[in-house]
Amino acid sequence: MQEIQSVSPQMVYAVWRRHADVWVRTWRTNLLPPLVEPILYLLGFGFGVGAYINEMGGVSYVEYIAPSILAISMMFGAFFEATYSAFVRMYYQKTWQAIAATPASASDVLVAELIWATTKSVTNATLMTTAILSVGYLVNQPLISIHGAILMPIIAIPIGLMFAGMGLILTSYTPSIDWFNIPFFLFVNPMFILAGTFFPLSEFPPIAQNIAMCLPLTHAAIITRALAYGDEIETLIFSIAYISVMTIVMTYLGVKLCLQRIVS
Amino acid sequence: MENSAISANSLTKNYGDFCAVNNVSLDVPKGICFGLLGPNGAGKTTMIQMIQASSPVTKGELEVLGMNTVSNSRDIRKKIGVIPQEDNLDPDFSVEYNLLVYARYFGIGFNEAKEKAAELLEKVELTDKAEQEINNLSGGMKRRLIVARGMINDPELLILDEPTTGLDPQARHSVWDQIRIFKNEGKTVLLTTHYMDEAEILCDQLAIMDSGKILIQGNPRELIRETIGDYAAELVALSFGKDEKTLDLIEKKCKLIDVNFSRVTDRIILYGKEIENIISEFKNEGNLTDIIRRRATLEDVFLNLTGRQLRD
Numbered sequence A: 001m002q003e004i005q006s007v008s009p010q011m012v013y014a015v016w017r018r019h020a021d022v023w024v025r026t027w028r029t030n031l032l033p034p035l036v037e038p039i040l041y042l043l044g045f046g047f048g049v050g051a052y053i054n055e056m057g058g059v060s061y062v063e064y065i066a067p068s069i070l071a072i073s074m075m076f077g078a079f080f081e082a083t084y085s086a087f088v089r090m091y092y093q094k095t096w097q098a099i100a101a102t103p104a105s106a107s108d109v110l111v112a113e114l115i116w117a118t119t120k121s122v123t124n125a126t127l128m129t130t131a132i133l134s135v136g137y138l139v140n141q142p143l144i145s146i147h148g149a150i151l152m153p154i155i156a157i158p159i160g161l162m163f164a165g166m167g168l169i170l171t172s173y174t175p176s177i178d179w180f181n182i183p184f185f186l187f188v189n190p191m192f193i194l195a196g197t198f199f200p201l202s203e204f205p206p207i208a209q210n211i212a213m214c215l216p217l218t219h220a221a222i223i224t225r226a227l228a229y230g231d232e233i234e235t236l237i238f239s240i241a242y243i244s245v246m247t248i249v250m251t252y253l254g255v256k257l258c259l260q261r262i263v264s
Numbered sequence B: 001m002e003n004s005a006i007s008a009n010s011l012t013k014n015y016g017d018f019c020a021v022n023n024v025s026l027d028v029p030k031g032i033c034f035g036l037l038g039p040n041g042a043g044k045t046t047m048i049q050m051i052q053a054s055s056p057v058t059k060g061e062l063e064v065l066g067m068n069t070v071s072n073s074r075d076i077r078k079k080i081g082v083i084p085q086e087d088n089l090d091p092d093f094s095v096e097y098n099l100l101v102y103a104r105y106f107g108i109g110f111n112e113a114k115e116k117a118a119e120l121l122e123k124v125e126l127t128d129k130a131e132q133e134i135n136n137l138s139g140g141m142k143r144r145l146i147v148a149r150g151m152i153n154d155p156e157l158l159i160l161d162e163p164t165t166g167l168d169p170q171a172r173h174s175v176w177d178q179i180r181i182f183k184n185e186g187k188t189v190l191l192t193t194h195y196m197d198e199a200e201i202l203c204d205q206l207a208i209m210d211s212g213k214i215l216i217q218g219n220p221r222e223l224i225r226e227t228i229g230d231y232a233a234e235l236v237a238l239s240f241g242k243d244e245k246t247l248d249l250i251e252k253k254c255k256l257i258d259v260n261f262s263r264v265t266d267r268i269i270l271y272g273k274e275i276e277n278i279i280s281e282f283k284n285e286g287n288l289t290d291i292i293r294r295r296a297t298l299e300d301v302f303l304n305l306t307g308r309q310l311r312d
């Protein structure tokens, strides 16, 4: 198995900057989705559907889904970047191959991919939090607590890294870009609905609850929810432990397996 | 060795069970242009990937600019420039920005990179394209830009993997000029190409590889002289197999009087030093439609060594 070579922070930064430069070049189109999406969700589901729902999990429906869409956007930000976008860079644009001829190593490239994907989670979380706060201000109903809003970009780091690692694992395996549709269809999309995001897990039969508790998004949503409501951190020990372990395992495997694919 | 740019000792590379480079020993002295030739799949690109220390060596030793590819891979890549076989310019950036982003991987500061980029774009005549998107460039322009990119770090060793494939004569000459200028600064060039004329013109020394092994090594002119002689004569018969009899006859006689030859569809090519004497032996053999006299080329050597069948 391919060993992970030494990682140079300076080189990782150089590769990360390349991705950031691409993002900056098209910043207008990149800013739009994370700002507009939450507004649509809050309007359509929160206020629209919410008008027929008195409360969910002890809060109004719009308050229920606000932290959910934050967790979802952290997931998509990192996962999309570490799968489709990373594959384009690896396979079509041969960006990784070009960098392999410079002092940066393959390990540097992969660590930079992880950090870049995580950066997308953090920017998504920041922009969405801003949008949600603005909507809350307009309707005069604070949708997330202020200190929760401040912590969202920070908690996006471990959550983003976890999904980035999972994405790289898929990228190390995928035979083609279309293949990513399968894990998206079988894993990401069901998780999107079933991770306690649009209705509480307590509505499920016990066995389904147990399955849901194995899903990474469930724990991401538990944490963003607690932060949004200003709940005690102690209740989150299990979710924090889950995400910590998953983050370490997934990022390690993602880098290791991708190295095996690209360094032959 | 002190004066070697590249020194390979019993170098082997396996991809799984497949052996792409098989026990190759090679010494490229500093300051020359060295050519690595061979049919498709010979192992040229694999050699280059090991030399740029991005692909691990299976067996043997490899030193580049006096450094070991295992323990000093980063330091080696800092001092070499690579022009890859496949275009891998960044389509998200402009021509100039491609160079600036690449410079960052070498730790070159922004202002210095900007100066260096302007200088290189001037050199490869792309100054007025500096702001263009990559997708708007022609194949030749892309190639020239990749050559410029490979020189952004002032390398001591420039490695070019088929730099002129698919280029028009003008662009080809422009790439040749860059290689010559670079070599004249006393630096080393490693070049792979499928164009034998290019290898003959540019390379001080070359090696011909096939199926992962080096078949022959040396100065191109000397290789031609030593292996097949200076001259060649093509004895042409009727095309499309209409006169196999004549060719069969000549072939038999070649073997009999021990003349170096090679048979190609409608003709037999004879090689040797005293070519007129040899021709006179065959002049009246069967019905020849033409006799072409020419200098023996590297292509003759190549085809004789590696055979004429296609590679997959």
Ligand SMILES: Nc1ncnc2c1ncn2[C@@H]1O[C@H](COP(=O)(O)OP(=O)(O)OP(=O)(O)O)[C@@H](O)[C@H]1O
Pocket (backbone or CB within 6 Å): A264, B015, B018, B020, B038, B039, B040, B041, B042, B043, B044, B045, B046, B047, B085
């Ligand atoms: N990553 C890889 N995995 C498995 N086999 C490989 C890999 N890279 C190259 N090979 C095989 O190794 C052999 C040598 O390939 P290489 O690319 O070095 O040839 P080449 O001399 O550069 O050929 P060309 O002139 O077509 O560029 C080929 O048979 C190729 O299929």
Ligand SMILES: [Mg+2]
Pocket (backbone or CB within 6 Å): B044, B045, B046, B085, B161
């Ligand atoms: Mg090749």
